[in-house]
Amino acid sequence: MTDEILRVDGLKAYYQMHYFGVQREVRAVDDVTMSIGRNEVYGIAGESSSGKTSFIKVLAAAVRPPLRVVSGSVNYDFRSGPINVAAATAAEVERVRWKSLSYIMQGSMSVLNPVRRIGQTFHDFAFRPLGLPREAFDRRVLDHLARLKLPADILRAYPHELSGGMRQRVTIGLATICHPEFIIADEPTTALDLVVQKEVLHLIRDIQAEMGASVVFVTHDMSVHANVTDRIGIFYAGRLVEEGPTRKMFFAPRHPYTAHLVASLPRIGDTAQRPSLDGRPPNLAAPPDGCRFHPRCPLAVDKCRIDVPPLVEVAPGQRSACWRWQDVQPLDRSVALAHGAVT
């Protein structure tokens, strides 16, 4: 990558708790190294509880105990100057928040104050950073709402008076209205109908293109990844297990978990039973030895049970952490898709 805006090195972030004198540690982010380019949309997918939210909390400088950065660095190169948010002070983080770096949290309600009207919340968030006169500010907010297909009267509503999807769009509005350089979004469109979802994704892409912003996007919806991202990173059990350009990840995955993921959802017109992975997600307090996917992996051999596979380049721009990446076959369906045999 030519121009990086973010570089993550050897990041470990654990939840460390004490229960009645017993120390418990959940290794939610366990040694992640990656980088994101300026003007890039990077998608993150992976199992439930694989550490995606924990990872992007670190990126968003929103780490709270018991989550703790154990080692590693998270360096941004903002226009206003470089910052390592894994080591920055609260005051340093405050200076970049919303203007340079914005974060749309999973479960949108948390940023919305239940006793303040939506209009007041917009004012609280954006009035100072935007520095516009009152009238111009109001116009800016209304324009922004319209792009999110939200009617102007929601400004008078309290959060509980809006539907789930409306609240979700409000939080996207808050996070994007100041045109930040780096937008981090955790499941931002899960509560939207397909039509609005498409329009909102379009908006996010527009803002990104207009402003040359970078976006990190977590979602379980692989069809969203397919249409929005430039690159995708796949998490499994606290690790980045594969990463590459979007097309490659869909049509030539090199990790068995990715292959499973891109082939696992049913489609309209298709009633064949879809496989769900055998076995349970690993326990991050006591993860399996070797490759963490080995207990559920169809390709696992003895080596996988003992040695941790490193994330290595397997094709230009594509990295995989699998001892047997050469044997990973795209599942039938994705092959067929790539060849346009089915839709």
Add this chain to the structure above:
Amino acid sequence: MTALLDVRDVSKRFTLGGVFGRKTVHAVDGASLTLQTETPEIFTIIGESGSGKTTLARMILGLEDPTEGSILFQGQTVRRRMGKDERMRFMSSVQPVFQNPFEAFNPLRQIDRYLDSTARAFLGATDKTVIDAAMDDALQKVGLSLAEIRGRFPHELSGGQLQRVAIARALIPKPALLIADEPVSMVDASLRMSIVNLLKTLRDSFGVSVIYITHDLATAYYISDRIMIMQRGRIVEIGAARKVLETPEHPYSRLLKSSVLSTADAGAGQLAVDPTLLRAASDCIGRPGRLVSRPDGRAVMIHDA
């Protein structure tokens, strides 16, 4: 023969805003539907964001009263004000799983306490081993275990784990009707299939009916018996799920299907919404219309010119 659930011409209006001008929102506008006791089914509700799906679910759960119309569950009127015993009896048959697990749980209360109080209240159990067994049984059905969640607070679980706990909690009383409001929107593809398959099993093996609210047309197609599509508070199409999804008729239903994101062209950034279908669907908003039956059993809203 009494129906399991009978929603009769139900409407709900909210007033928005205060001193400076009020606005009435027709959250639900003349909705009717019936679920039969003899034929447990997965009944799916799909629709626009803000079209009244959650409001309708809340009325069926007796958390909100209709402005007009009535709702009967096993022949009894459902309403917000029920006596304590009546409410308990009702809730042991009808259980919710809400849209956003982060909002559904009290952040200050340990997760297993929730399950514990549900088990105590509905199973009438007081013996700790019986309660633990019931909790573990329900958790195992959703791929978790009591050992994993004991003593943990909601924020200590991931979104997907929390949603599975919400489903497990709802299963404890062994309800006849489960109302699941977007239960899979926050879980990965693999878990999504296991939860969706779980809903199927509940229907097939335990005779549980499910009202499944979702934005995901693919899982709707995969598991639903019937489907209903809502736009701006109104039911615009209702019928056998596969027929409706294969050949949607109402302009909004057609727009919805055309907006499904495909993975066939991964990397190409296909995000355009069909402008003709979008215009046709918008034209229906606010226009009077009535549901007309079709020979294939579905009903479609036809609008006056």
